[in-house]
Amino acid sequence: MLRTTCLLLVCAISVTHQSCSIGPQADPHGRAQAEDQHNYHEACVEGLRSQIRKEFEASLQYLLMGAYFAQDDVNLAGFTKMFFEHADEERGHGIQFIEYLRHRGDEEINLLGSDPILPILGKNTWADGEEALRDALEMEKIVSGSIKKLIDVCDNDAKQDYHAADWLTGTFLEEQFQGQRHLAGLINSLSTFRRDHEHLADWMFSNNLLSA
Numbered sequence: 001m002l003r004t005t006c007l008l009l010v011c012a013i014s015v016t017h018q019s020c021s022i023g024p025q026a027d028p029h030g031r032a033q034a035e036d037q038h039n040y041h042e043a044c045v046e047g048l049r050s051q052i053r054k055e056f057e058a059s060l061q062y063l064l065m066g067a068y069f070a071q072d073d074v075n076l077a078g079f080t081k082m083f084f085e086h087a088d089e090e091r092g093h094g095i096q097f098i099e100y101l102r103h104r105g106d107e108e109i110n111l112l113g114s115d116p117i118l119p120i121l122g123k124n125t126w127a128d129g130e131e132a133l134r135d136a137l138e139m140e141k142i143v144s145g146s147i148k149k150l151i152d153v154c155d156n157d158a159k160q161d162y163h164a165a166d167w168l169t170g171t172f173l174e175e176q177f178q179g180q181r182h183l184a185g186l187i188n189s190l191s192t193f194r195r196d197h198e199h200l201a202d203w204m205f206s207n208n209l210l211s212a
């Protein structure tokens with residue numbers, strides 16, 4: 001309060017001599033920027049921003065998968081638990097991209113674009129657990145592909161952003177590959193279950209997922 005009063009007083013005194021400004025414009029050197037021209041390149045940053053949408057699109061698709069298996073006439077709680085956990089993970093990835101952009105000095109405020117964010121596969125029913133797992137694997141491969149393209153953009157010969165390329169490779173591709181391996185293993189385990197106990201397999205497998 002005292003500081004505000006003082007600033008207003010300074011303005012009142014100086015107004016007879018020149019216009020008064022409080023805040024960033026008062027700094028003769030302008031606002032400090034975290035990014036530097038050697039590492040920060042717009043194409044890479046633009047790609048990082050667009051990945052945020054894809055993570056939220058994947059999150060929404062997993063949310064619909066979890067909701068489907070929670071229906072009373074489907075009732076496979078293990079699948080619901082797993083897909084809701086995946087939805088949280090993908091939302092977390094979206095936040096990680098936002099945090100990384102801010103870490104690098106990006107100041108874009110329209111991070112989600114203007115189009116609605118929709119589930120990445122546009123799907124809300126599944127014939128069985130195996131179909132949903134296969135969709136999940138396909139979805140992870142789509143995301144891995146878009147991260148690979150993003151690494152190519154950030155590691156472009158003329159304008160290389162090694163840090164972004166390294167972060168994308170070490171953090172995200174590593175997690176994507178682990179996820180793909182895990183889902184492929186689950187699909188193969190479930191199809192082994194189904195070979196002899198098709199009518200019971202999804203239920204038994206779902207119970208297994210509950211204790212995982």
Ligand SMILES: [Fe+2]
Pocket residue numbers: 055058089090093143
């Ligand atoms: Fe993700």
